[in-house]
Amino acid sequence: MTLLDIDQLTFGYRQQPALLADISLRLADGDMLGLLGPNGAGKTTLVSLITGLLKPGHGSITLNGKQVALGDRRIALVPQEYAFYPRLSGRENLTFFAGVQGLKGNTAKQAVDRVLAQCALTDTQHQRAARYSGGLKRRLNFAIAILTHPQLLILDEPTANVDPQTRKLLLDIVRELHQEGVGIIYTSHLLGEVENLCNQVALLHGGRLVLHGSMDELLRDAQQSVSLKPTQTPSAELVSRFNACQQADHWWRFELPAGTTVAGLLSTLEQAGLHYTHIRYGTQALEDIYLALTSDTHPASAAS
Numbered sequence: 001m002t003l004l005d006i007d008q009l010t011f012g013y014r015q016q017p018a019l020l021a022d023i024s025l026r027l028a029d030g031d032m033l034g035l036l037g038p039n040g041a042g043k044t045t046l047v048s049l050i051t052g053l054l055k056p057g058h059g060s061i062t063l064n065g066k067q068v069a070l071g072d073r074r075i076a077l078v079p080q081e082y083a084f085y086p087r088l089s090g091r092e093n094l095t096f097f098a099g100v101q102g103l104k105g106n107t108a109k110q111a112v113d114r115v116l117a118q119c120a121l122t123d124t125q126h127q128r129a130a131r132y133s134g135g136l137k138r139r140l141n142f143a144i145a146i147l148t149h150p151q152l153l154i155l156d157e158p159t160a161n162v163d164p165q166t167r168k169l170l171l172d173i174v175r176e177l178h179q180e181g182v183g184i185i186y187t188s189h190l191l192g193e194v195e196n197l198c199n200q201v202a203l204l205h206g207g208r209l210v211l212h213g214s215m216d217e218l219l220r221d222a223q224q225s226v227s228l229k230p231t232q233t234p235s236a237e238l239v240s241r242f243n244a245c246q247q248a249d250h251w252w253r254f255e256l257p258a259g260t261t262v263a264g265l266l267s268t269l270e271q272a273g274l275h276y277t278h279i280r281y282g283t284q285a286l287e288d289i290y291l292a293l294t295s296d297t298h299p300a301s302a303a304s
């Protein structure tokens with residue numbers, strides 16, 4: 001069943017009239033979509049369109065067949081910016097936002113207690129949010145969004161600048177919610193995180209969706225190659241023989257010639273004195289695909 005249907009969406013700001021052009025994207029029940037794109041590609045803008053904060057110039061966005069609208073309780077957002085009152089405590093913030101979302105009395109109290117425990121905020125619930133560390137602020141931002149049970153949860157870089165413990169805590173909660181049937185859209189620049197978490201991926205670049213599909217299919221290596229992290233640069237002879245090319249993070253990709261097995265290739269490399277610390281076969285890294293598709297982006301020219 002289709003959960004979210006974005007159909008031929010077009011949107012621009014006055015300064016950038018063609019920021020998003022002809023975006024069509026479909027999410028099925030049970031999908032967890034990684035939404036990627038360089039700085040300024042329009043991810044947060046697309047999120048704002050899905051939550052009804054912005055209105056599309058053309059096209060439509062429906063959730064379970066019904067147009068989305070501002071204040072749509074079926075959608076919850078963990079925004080990139082902190083969205084709570086710094087002068088209130090964690091608990092006071094949650095109680096306030098529970099009220100905003102229509103929860104009252106004991107139901108509100110139970111929801112607040114639940115998310116405090118889920119986000120490991122119980123011990124610090126009475127501290128002013130302004131005094132929270134960065135990790136606690138991220139957890140409070142997150143806790144506010146999951147006070148109710150949305151059909152679609154959108155997380156806009158929820159793990160930016162958090163330590164590994166808080167990252168694991170937040171990602172475990174995202175997985176739990178996903179298992180409970182909540183659809184997830186997850187924007188992040190941490191490609192390893194998206195690769196491990198999401199079953200669908202979409203890449204925004206130059207105003208368009210340049211990639212959208214299943215993560216497994218995307219990462220499946222159709223070209224029959226082996227990627228290695230060698231301890232030294234491969235010789236020119238090996239590079240030319242196996243059509244090897246360097247990839248991100250010191251990985252090298254070697255093509256498997258017809259009739260050669262992986263064991264055969266590795267043995268040839270070892271005989272030629274090439275040693276390695278890591279090996280990858282049958283799958284590509286999301287980062288390599290991302291960098292190839294966005295290679296015309298110059299970091300200095302991208303908006304932040």
Ligand SMILES: Nc1ncnc2c1ncn2[C@@H]1O[C@H](COP(=O)(O)OP(=O)(O)OP(=O)(O)O)[C@@H](O)[C@H]1O
Pocket residue numbers: 013014015016019037038039040041042043044045046303304
């Ligand atoms: N309210 C606004 N008014 C005018 N322009 C805006 C507004 N919000 C964002 N923009 C511009 O639209 C473009 C896309 O911004 P957006 O925040 O959607 O990108 P992003 O992909 O989320 O970037 P990042 O990865 O840096 O968070 C940027 O050039 C930004 O400056």
